[in-house]
Amino acid sequence: MDIFNSAEDIMENALVSSLSYLTPAGTVSTHPMLPLYSRERKKLYMTSSILFSKKIEHIKKNPKVGVLFSGRQFIKTQNYSVLHLKGDAKIYEENLHSGWEWLVELWRKKEPYIDGFIRQRLALPLFWERVIIEITPRELYLWKDGDSSKEPLRWRA
Amino acid sequence: MTAELELEKFTDVVVSYVDDDGYPMSYSTTARKQNGKLVLEKPTYLKPKKQMTVLLNHITPLPTGGYTDRRYLMMKGEAEILQDRVVFTPRKSYGWDEKTKPFFQYCEENVPQAKSYLRKLSESVGREVKARLPTLQLLFRATRFPFLSATAAPVLIGVGSATYLGYFDFLLFILTIVGASLIHLGLNTANDYFDSKLGADEKNIQPTPFSGGSRIIQYGLLTSRQVATMSALFYAVALVIGLYLAFTRGLIPILTLMALGVFISYAYTAPPFKLAYRGVGEIAVGVGFGPVIVLGSHFVQTQQFTAEAVLASIPIGIFIALILFINEIPDSPYDAAAGKRTLVTRLNKAQVLNIYKILLGIAYALIVASVLLQLASPTALIALITIPRAVKAVKLVDQTYGNPYLMIPALASNIQVATFTGFLHAAGFFAWAVIQLFAR
Numbered sequence: 001m002d003i004f005n006s007a008e009d010i011m012e013n014a015l016v017s018s019l020s021y022l023t024p025a026g027t028v029s030t031h032p033m034l035p036l037y038s039r040e041r042k043k044l045y046m047t048s049s050i051l052f053s054k055k056i057e058h059i060k061k062n063p064k065v066g067v068l069f070s071g072r073q074f075i076k077t078q079n080y081s082v083l084h085l086k087g088d089a090k091i092y093e094e095n096l097h098s099g100w101e102w103l104v105e106l107w108r109k110k111e112p113y114i115d116g117f118i119r120q121r122l123a124l125p126l127f128w129e130r131v132i133i134e135i136t137p138r139e140l141y142l143w144k145d146g147d148s149s150k151e152p153l154r155w156r157a
Numbered sequence: 158m159t160a161e162l163e164l165e166k167f168t169d170v171v172v173s174y175v176d177d178d179g180y181p182m183s184y185s186t187t188a189r190k191q192n193g194k195l196v197l198e199k200p201t202y203l204k205p206k207k208q209m210t211v212l213l214n215h216i217t218p219l220p221t222g223g224y225t226d227r228r229y230l231m232m233k234g235e236a237e238i239l240q241d242r243v244v245f246t247p248r249k250s251y252g253w254d255e256k257t258k259p260f261f262q263y264c265e266e267n268v269p270q271a272k273s274y275l276r277k278l279s280e281s282v283g284r285e286v287k288a289r290l291p292t293l294q295l296l297f298r299a300t301r302f303p304f305l306s307a308t309a310a311p312v313l314i315g316v317g318s319a320t321y322l323g324y325f326d327f328l329l330f331i332l333t334i335v336g337a338s339l340i341h342l343g344l345n346t347a348n349d350y351f352d353s354k355l356g357a358d359e360k361n362i363q364p365t366p367f368s369g370g371s372r373i374i375q376y377g378l379l380t381s382r383q384v385a386t387m388s389a390l391f392y393a394v395a396l397v398i399g400l401y402l403a404f405t406r407g408l409i410p411i412l413t414l415m416a417l418g419v420f421i422s423y424a425y426t427a428p429p430f431k432l433a434y435r436g437v438g439e440i441a442v443g444v445g446f447g448p449v450i451v452l453g454s455h456f457v458q459t460q461q462f463t464a465e466a467v468l469a470s471i472p473i474g475i476f477i478a479l480i481l482f483i484n485e486i487p488d489s490p491y492d493a494a495a496g497k498r499t500l501v502t503r504l505n506k507a508q509v510l511n512i513y514k515i516l517l518g519i520a521y522a523l524i525v526a527s528v529l530l531q532l533a534s535p536t537a538l539i540a541l542i543t544i545p546r547a548v549k550a551v552k553l554v555d556q557t558y559g560n561p562y563l564m565i566p567a568l569a570s571n572i573q574v575a576t577f578t579g580f581l582h583a584a585g586f587f588a589w590a591v592i593q594l595f596a597r
Contacts, residue, residue: 015224016211020173020181028173028181029213032229050288051267053274066176070185071169073218086180093278097289112222122294126271126376129288139180143413148184148200 003155007140010069011037011044013076013109019046019133020066021059021087028066031055035067036106044080044085047100047107049127056131063089065135072146083133083142084152085135092132100130125133162195165226166254167213167561172197172243174209190214195245199238209236211245213252216485220521228254259562262363272377274548285376299373299384300391301345307480308341309334310579311446311473317586318469322536332398333454337418339395344422346388348383348433349374351426356495357432363561389461392419406457410527414453423446434497439478439485447474452493468527472520472540472582480514483554483571487561489512505556515548524582525592527573534589540582547574 011017017035020028031052036045044067048056059065069075069083092099107114123130141152164170169185176182186198195211210233217226230252236243252265263351279286289398291300310349312334318358319325339538353374364372373379378388396419421441424430432438451470452462459466485492485501486509499507524540527533 015218016214016216018169018171018173018183020183022175022179028175028209028210029233029597030173030183030231031170031182031210032211032214032216032227038473040566047266050271050274051264056274059276063188064172064180066183068171068173068183068185070171071214073168075217076218080426082185085181086178086182096286098365112535113378115221122290122298124264125290125298125378126263126268126288129271136584139474146188151200151202 001144002116002139003153004137005146006081006142007085007137007155008037008039009077010075010081011035011040011085012103012109014069015074016071018068018069018070019055021055021056022062023058024061029055029058033067034107034110034119036103038109042137044102044137045106046129046133047103048133049137050096050131051126053131054066056093056133059089059133060091063091064090067135070146080146082146082148083150084141085136085137086139086141087137090134091134092134096129096131100132103132107127113157162190162213162230166188166215167215167230169212169214170197171212171214172199172205172245173212174206174211191244193246195232195247196237197243199244203239205238205243207235207237209240209243209245211232211247224256227253229258239481263362268375275377276357290378295373295378298377299346299349299371299387300342301371302342304345305338305341306580307446307477308450309585310339310576311448311450311470311477312454313583314336314469314473314579314586315451315466316458316462317583317590318451318466318533319458320453320590321586322459322463322465323590326458329402329457330454332402333457335397336398336402337450338455339391339398340418340422343388343391343419344425345396345520346369346384346421347389348426350384350388351431352497353381353384353496355426355428355431362493363487369491386574392423395419399463402457405592407460410456410462411453414449414456418445418449418453421449431497433499436498436500436503439482439500442481443474443478446477447471465527465532468523468530468532469537469582469586472523473579475516476578479513479520480572480575482516483513484553484568486558487568489565510551510555510558514551517551520578521547534586536588536592537582537585539585539588540578543574543578543581546570546577 014035016032018030019033020030023029033046062113066086067085072080140155143152170188171183172186173181173183183256187194188197201276205425213230216224230250232247232250234245234247236245305361318332347372352370364472374381374384399415425432425438425441432441448470452466455466478537485499492499521541524537528535528538550570557563557567
């Protein structure tokens with residue numbers, strides 16, 4: 001079984017994921033985030049509004065992150081597997097206004113109505129000032145069929 | 158903390174902890190409540206740490222793609238690690254449920270976070286990083302452009318009542334509507350400037366699209382100085398148009414009405430008058446958007462004040478005052494905190510609703526009376542078709558009173574009643590003039 005290929009399939013088709021990062025206090029914070037995977041770049045992207053930017057400040061201090069893809073109803077693949085990714089995050093905040101717009105093509109596949117929201121940018125101007133989180137996978141854990149009673153299959157970069 | 162937790166509301170349970178390599182590790186599991194704690198299943202081969210985080214998450218995927226019904230709860234705490242499960246004691250939690258907190262409100266509450274982020278980013282890159290909007294969108298938002306319908310309606314009524322009497326000059330009509338609109342834009346921007354300076358907009362953490370100001374200063378999209386300059390510019394151009402109309406159509410009457418209009422729009426929030434802060438802002442706005450604009454527009458066309466125009470000016474003045482009156486409801490706690498003692502802050506719900514109903518009744522009755530007194534055309538009665546909509550607006554305001562976000566449809570409905578009725582009232586006058594033209 002090609003673990004990376006299966007992981008790519010999950011990342012491309014998951015509606016939501018759980019992003020974990022470390023706070024300066026040493027605790028883990030976990031938030032639901034929309035995962036946007038680029039097969040071309042082999043990287044996982046997320047975008048966060050500056051309204052909810054605390055995570056960005058923490059990730060800038062410690063780029064080690066984890067992303068879990070779980071929940072059968074959230075993952076639109078033929079066969080269900082649970083995936084955990086450990087990776088290194090890089091923050092792009094040079095152009096908050098439009099630097100994230102290239103991700104809309106990936107975003108549209110997950111939320112087809114997103115263009116309608118973007119057209120109403122005027123209503124929520126700060127929500128559309130956005131930071132990009134780019135995650136390079138370092139280690140993958142794949143629970144085939146979502147069965148966590150068995151040890152996961154592993155892949156390392 | 159777990160006693161009130163409704164686990165069944167969430168479809169995914171995620172446990173996270175710091176793994177030996179320093180990266181966060183997560184797994185999906187099931188949870189149940191036991192003695193005020195959470196019991197979470199654990200694969201035996203995983204070795205979670207005592208300090209852990211539990212995320213409860215839910216979305217409802219839509220058949221058309223995407224999802225709705227978002228809610229999540231993140232809990233941080235300590236766990237007792239057993240062979241096949243952990244017993245978790247949450248210490249603090251953070252979350253969001255869009256059913257109990259609308260997304261608009263959730264965003265608004267996080268504005269301080271966005272401003273803090275931009276401040277830190279500016280410091281780290283050594284230049285000011287600001288939120289932006291495309292220029293046209295920025296102007297649209299800063300001026301609260303859609304509210305110009307509140308100016309267009311009385312201008313059309315003033316010109317319509319003149320047309321009914323046989324007077325109509327298109328160029329004068331254009332100059333009147335542009336001049337009046339500029340004063341309104343000056344009013345909106347001056348209102349933002351002074352409400353921001355006096356603290357009313359800063360204190361309001363639950364603005365809606367119809368109340369709480371444009372938020373353009375609060376979001377850092379424009380500075381107070383830029384907004385003040387914009388306001389002065391609108392007033393200056395309006396003044397030039399007004400002076401032209403005064404010198405060509407009637408110096409004293411037009412200058413008097415114009416001075417009154419500018420005074421009301423400026424004194425509405427500006428010190429030392431601060432009419433809105435003294436509980437007379439609603440009356441001032443009613444006078445400004447009713448008699449002042451209607452009589453001014455009428456005079457520019459006819460060079461006289463007529464009983465037709467006077468009577469036509471009162472209903473629209475009431476309707477526009479009611480836009481303000483009802484829009485004050487969601488703002489009232491913050492207005493009161495900032496010392497802005499609007500009429501709504503001085504009354505209870507029953508009193509506000511009674512005044513609302515009575516004034517709506519008077520406005521519609523005056524339209525009927527003007528026709529009965531032959532001071533308006535029978536076609537002006539077309540304005541009455543908004544009565545069912547007005548009844549619905551009253552019900553909506555009653556049902557959602559005090560909840561800023563639930564009130565949004567009620568506020569929209571009230572604005573629609575005012576502007577539609579105004580436009581229909583004007584259309585009634587114009588329609589009669591057209592009928593007379595064809596009848597000759």
